Amino acid sequence: MPSFSAYLACAIILYIIGLYCLVTKRNLIRLIMGMEILINAAHINFIALSAYWVPGFIDPLARSIVMISIGLAGCVGAVLLSFTVYAYRHYGTLDVRRMRELRG
Amino acid sequence: MFTPIIDSLLIFLIITPIIGFFVPKKSSCLICGAVSIGGYIISMAYLLYLLPQIFRNPIRIPAKTSPIHTSIMIDVPGSLMTLLALVLGLFAAIYSMRFMEKDPGTPLYYSLLMAMITGIIGASYSGDLFTLFIFWELMCVTSYVLVGFRKDLKESVEAAIKYMLMSGVGSATILFGMSLLYGLTGTLNLPRIALSLKAGEGGLWLYASLGMLITGFGIKAAIVPLHVWVPDAYTAAPSPISAVIAGASTELAVFVICKLLFFIFPAIKVSWMEFFAAFATLNMILGNIAGLLQNDVKRMLAYSSVAHIGYIFIGIAAGTKLGLTAALLHIFNHGLMKALAFLCIGAIIYRIGARNLGDLAGVGRKMPITSTAFTIAVLGLIGMPPLNGFISKLILFMSCLDSGMLWLGILLIIFSAVSTGYYIRILKALIAAPKNEKLDDVKEAPILILIPICCLVFLVVLLGVWPDPILKFAEESSSWLMEVGRYV
Numbered sequence: 001m002p003s004f005s006a007y008l009a010c011a012i013i014l015y016i017i018g019l020y021c022l023v024t025k026r027n028l029i030r031l032i033m034g035m036e037i038l039i040n041a042a043h044i045n046f047i048a049l050s051a052y053w054v055p056g057f058i059d060p061l062a063r064s065i066v067m068i069s070i071g072l073a074g075c076v077g078a079v080l081l082s083f084t085v086y087a088y089r090h091y092g093t094l095d096v097r098r099m100r101e102l103r104g
Numbered sequence: 105m106f107t108p109i110i111d112s113l114l115i116f117l118i119i120t121p122i123i124g125f126f127v128p129k130k131s132s133c134l135i136c137g138a139v140s141i142g143g144y145i146i147s148m149a150y151l152l153y154l155l156p157q158i159f160r161n162p163i164r165i166p167a168k169t170s171p172i173h174t175s176i177m178i179d180v181p182g183s184l185m186t187l188l189a190l191v192l193g194l195f196a197a198i199y200s201m202r203f204m205e206k207d208p209g210t211p212l213y214y215s216l217l218m219a220m221i222t223g224i225i226g227a228s229y230s231g232d233l234f235t236l237f238i239f240w241e242l243m244c245v246t247s248y249v250l251v252g253f254r255k256d257l258k259e260s261v262e263a264a265i266k267y268m269l270m271s272g273v274g275s276a277t278i279l280f281g282m283s284l285l286y287g288l289t290g291t292l293n294l295p296r297i298a299l300s301l302k303a304g305e306g307g308l309w310l311y312a313s314l315g316m317l318i319t320g321f322g323i324k325a326a327i328v329p330l331h332v333w334v335p336d337a338y339t340a341a342p343s344p345i346s347a348v349i350a351g352a353s354t355e356l357a358v359f360v361i362c363k364l365l366f367f368i369f370p371a372i373k374v375s376w377m378e379f380f381a382a383f384a385t386l387n388m389i390l391g392n393i394a395g396l397l398q399n400d401v402k403r404m405l406a407y408s409s410v411a412h413i414g415y416i417f418i419g420i421a422a423g424t425k426l427g428l429t430a431a432l433l434h435i436f437n438h439g440l441m442k443a444l445a446f447l448c449i450g451a452i453i454y455r456i457g458a459r460n461l462g463d464l465a466g467v468g469r470k471m472p473i474t475s476t477a478f479t480i481a482v483l484g485l486i487g488m489p490p491l492n493g494f495i496s497k498l499i500l501f502m503s504c505l506d507s508g509m510l511w512l513g514i515l516l517i518i519f520s521a522v523s524t525g526y527y528i529r530i531l532k533a534l535i536a537a538p539k540n541e542k543l544d545d546v547k548e549a550p551i552l553i554l555i556p557i558c559c560l561v562f563l564v565v566l567l568g569v570w571p572d573p574i575l576k577f578a579e580e581s582s583s584w585l586m587e588v589g590r591y592v
Contacts, residue, residue, distance in 0.1 A: 015280060022273060031269055038276035045283040053290040061172045061292060065234050069279060072241040076275070079248050080268050086252070086261045096269075099262045 007048030014041035028084045028094045032077060039073045106176050107165055108150045109186065110225055116143025117218040124211025133210040137201035140214040144194040144221075151186060158183055159580065162591060164231065175293070177231030177591070181581035184432060185228035185359050188439045189352040191563070193221035195556035196344035199447055202552040203344060203454055213253060220246040220348065224356050233282045233292040236360070240278070244271055244324075247353055251341040263340035267333045274323030274330075281316030284309055285368070298368050298588040314369055314376065318361065325357035326410050327417075328386040338406035343450025346402065350409050351443035355435045358416050362431060365420065366585045373423055381421040381512055387414025388519040395526045401449050401459050404526055405442065408485060411523060412438045418500050418512050427503035428582035429575075434496035436574060437567065441484040441493055444560040448478035451549040451557065456542070461529060466538025470546040475534045477557045482527045484564050487520050492567035495575070 014037055021034030043066045050062030084094065091099055105111050116139065124136045157163065162179035196217060204210050223243025230236035248271070252264025286292055288309055289300045301310070323330045334354075338346045365376060391411025398404040416438070419431025451474045452467055453459050468475040484491035497520065504513030538544075548554070567574050584590060 011280075011283075018276070019273075022269070028265070035269070035272045035276065038273060039279060042276055042279035042283050045280060046286065049283060049287040052287065059172065059290075061174070061234065062286060065237065065292070068238060069241075072238070072245070075245050076241070076248075076268070076272055079245060080265075080272070083248075083252055083255075083261060083264050083268065086255050087265055090258045090261055096265070099265065 004048060004052055007044065011041045011045040011048070014038075014044065026095045026097055028080075028087065028096055031096065032080050032084070035080075036073060036077060039069065043069060106226070107163075107178060107229075109147050109154075109178070110176075110222055110229075112146040112150065113143050113218050113222045113225070116140055116146075117215045117222070120214050120218070121211040124214075133205045133207075134201050136211040136214050137197055140197050140218055141194060143218060144190055144197060147225075148187075148190045148194065151183065151190065154178065155183065162584075172291075173232075173293070174234045175231035176226070176229050176235060177294075178229055179591070180577070180584045181359070181363065181432070182225075182229040184436060184577055184581050185352075185356060186225045188355065188436050189221050189224040189228070192348050192351045192439065192443050193217065195443070195447070195560060196348045199344045199347075199450070199553055199556045200342075202550045203450060204342065207254065207342075209253075213250070216246045216250050216253075217345070217348070220250065220353070224352050227356055228359060230294075232294055233285065233297075237279065237282060240360075241275060243353060243356070244275060247345075247349055250345045251337050251349070253342060253345070257340070259336075260340040263333075263336040267337040270323050270330070270333045274320045276320075277316050277323075278320030281313045281320060284313035284316065288313065294363075294367055295588055295591040298370075301368060301371060302588075310369075310372065311375075314372070317364055318376075318379075321357045321361050321364075322383075325354060325361060326387075326413050327383050328390050328410070328414075331387075331390070331410050334410060335403045335406040338409070338446075339400060339402045343402075343446055343453060347443040347446035347450070350406070350446060351439035354409065354413070355439045358413060358435055359432070362420060362428065363585060366428060366582075367588055370586075377421050377423045380417045381509065384414045384417035384421055384512065385515060387411060387417060388515060392519050392522045392526075395523065398526070399461050401461060401464065401530060402446070404530070405445050405449065408523060408526070409438075409442055411519065412442070412485070414519075415497065415500060415516060418516055419503055421512060422503040422507040422509060424503060424507050425582050425586055426499070426506050428585060429578045430496060430499040430503045432581050433499060433575060433578040436578065437484075437492040437496045437564075440560060440563055440567070441481050441491075444477065444557065444564060445481040445485065447553075447557050447560065448474050448481060451553045452478075454553065455546050455549060461533045463540075464530075464533040465536040466543050467546070468534040468536075469538065470543055471548050473554055474549050474557065477561045478534060479531060480561050480564060482530055484568070486524050486527050490565065490568050492564050492571065492574075495568060495571045499575075 018034045018038035046062045046066050050059040120136050120140050124132045127135045162177050165176045220243050223239045226239030248268045252260050254260045289297045326334045388411050391407050395404050395407035416431050416434050419427040484493040487493045487497040501513045
């Protein structure tokens with residue numbers, strides 16, 4: 001079984017990948033995927049930590065926050081995707097750098 | 105289920121669209137608005153009934169505590185925020201009965217508005233990080249939809265997408281910070297985290313989790329490098345929604361930052377005090393300078409919001425009890441004043457359909473009540489003596505003197521003077537002679553729009569002339585936040 005720090009490193013690497021995706025990509029769909037990766041990094045951290053404190057005991061609270069957070073991430077994703085559809089109707093593109101009506 | 109304060113809103117948010125389904129489309133906006141107002145009034149009445157009891161002891165739901173229980177803690181600081189959220193929600197609902205009558209889907213609009221207020225209340229009453237996160241997300245998701253509610257307009261879709269991308273990253277960062285905090289302490293319960301962190305040093309990971317939580321909540325609170333979404337979202341949202349987001353949702357983020365800092369992280373106070381002094385300076389500089397350059401009144405008010413968040417951070421940077429009192433008081437007062445300003449510009453948009461300074465010339469003669477209210481809001485935001493903005497700015501300045509940060513207090517006064525520059529432009533536009541003929545047949549705003557405006561004017565003036573009750577409330581809140589031991 002890998003040590004705890006392996007899971008933590010994995011979560012931090014996922015978080016950095018998500019941020020990298022958000023900074024460099026232009027397509028809205030890819031940005032949404034980056035956001036989901038960010039949230040999943042936090043989930044992995046929670047799950048890994050739930051078994052960390054007492055050996056042999058897994059904290060149900062950390063598991064339940066992850067389950068509910070998966071649902072919430074689904075909600076955010078759904079809202080974002082529906083607005084992506086509207087953005088495509090208005091602008092004819094999914095490139096976020098072309099959406100600059102609002103300035104100042 | 106939780107507490108009647110939250111439950112009545114939840115029940116009404118389910119009832120409202122059901123009733124909206126059965127009534128004719130033409131009158132659904134009025135009827136659903138009236139139904140949703142019932143929810144706010146029941147909730148507010150119950151809060152006022154509970155207040156004396158809350159002042160003696162916080163009510164914990166469920167009453168049992170163990171490390172793996174989640175709980176809602178009805179305490180004094182949360183009640184301050186709840187009172188603000190309920191007042192603004194009620195007024196936004198009354199206002200929307202006329203303002204949103206031409207939009208489709210108003211029953212759902214009221215439902216979403218109530219869900220947002222529920223999220224704000226739940227997050228301010230949260231006794232652990234789990235509840236905080238869930239209600240926080242409830243508020244976030246509903247506010248995304250409300251900002252982009254007029255989906256056939258280009259600008260609101262664009263603003264909603266910008267807002268969602270930034271705020272979504274914020275939520276993920278908050279969750280990561282919470283997981284680190286959970287790893288350090290093994291529990292999500294706030295008083296327990298506080299006690300276990302007091303016992304030992306957290307080291308590097310404590311700073312990492314503090315940084316992530318501040319970044320995450322800071323996106324919603326418009327800390328300066330993360331404020332980019334603010335002017336867009338406030339401009340593109342319907343005016344009552346701008347009022348609630350600017351007045352309650354942004355303030356909730358600042359409140360949560362206060363709660364976390366003074367509750368969980370008092371051990372590393374010295375390091376975050378300096379950071380917040382820097383944030384306060386940055387926010388004041390950028391908010392006020394950018395505000396001077398705007399022509400769109402809503403954008404101007406958005407930048408003034410950024411500046412006011414800077415003033416609130418002065419209280420946090422002071423780090424004393426007086427500073428926290430001042431910050432909480434300014435959270436409440438700024439919420440009322442900014443909501444009033446947004447409702448007034450909304451009434452003007454409702455009548456003349458424009459929000460640029462140039463088009464506003466002469467509105468004062470055609471819409472005297474709205475313009476008087478707008479003037480009072482703007483004077484309050486400047487910090488004129490008989491209004492509530494003055495009281496909180498004065499206490500903020502006193503807290504600077506108290507903690508030996510005189511330079512911050514002087515910056516507060518200088519930037520209040522700078523901000524007068526753009527507020528005066530609004531006043532000038534209101535009282536100028538009418539320029540175009542379009543204004544000739546403009547009438548005063550309808551009565552349902554004027555009622556919330558007049559009530560808020562009354563509150564702004566009342567809390568300026570007689571600040572004792574709210575000052576005592578804020579003082580009591582800060583003493584609860586400073587002494588974690590009282591919760592256990």
